[in-house]
Amino acid sequence: xxxxxxxxxxxxxxxxxxxxxxxxxxRSSSRWNVVRDLYRGKNPLCEKxxxxxxxxxxxxxLETHPHLAFxxxxxxxxxxxxxxxxxxxHTVEQAIDDMRETR
Ligand SMILES: [Zn+2]
Ligand SMILES: [Zn+2]
Numbered sequence: 001x002x003x004x005x006x007x008x009x010x011x012x013x014x015x016x017x018x019x020x021x022x023x024x025x026x027r028s029s030s031r032w033n034v035v036r037d038l039y040r041g042k043n044p045l046c047e048k049x050x051x052x053x054x055x056x057x058x059x060x061x062l063e064t065h066p067h068l069a070f071x072x073x074x075x076x077x078x079x080x081x082x083x084x085x086x087x088x089x090h091t092v093e094q095a096i097d098d099m100r101e102t103r
Pocket of ligand 1: 051
């Protein structure tokens with residue numbers, strides 16, 4: 001009798017990761033909008049390459065450091081390519097979510 005190893009098959013529900021709601025709430029808050037615009041107004045250029053910065057990135061991610069969400073020292077102006085690189089491919093979803101911050 002052939003024995004088949006029982007494998008865990010991730011269902012369609014596992015396929016999509018969800019960000020913690022706290023980080024989402026911060027991103028959609030009016031306070032974050034104000035802090036982000038303030039920061040981008042002071043730092044309009046990408047801090048990596050000097051191009052026009054479209055995004056404001058959290059150096060220590062909101063997911064793990066929500067208490068630093070509004071600390072200017074934890075923010076970084078980045079252009080789109082640098083921002084994606086900054087998220088290193090592991091958290092592309094997070095980068096995409098940050099992008100929604102700046103329309
Ligand atoms: Zn850049
Ligand atoms: Zn980011």
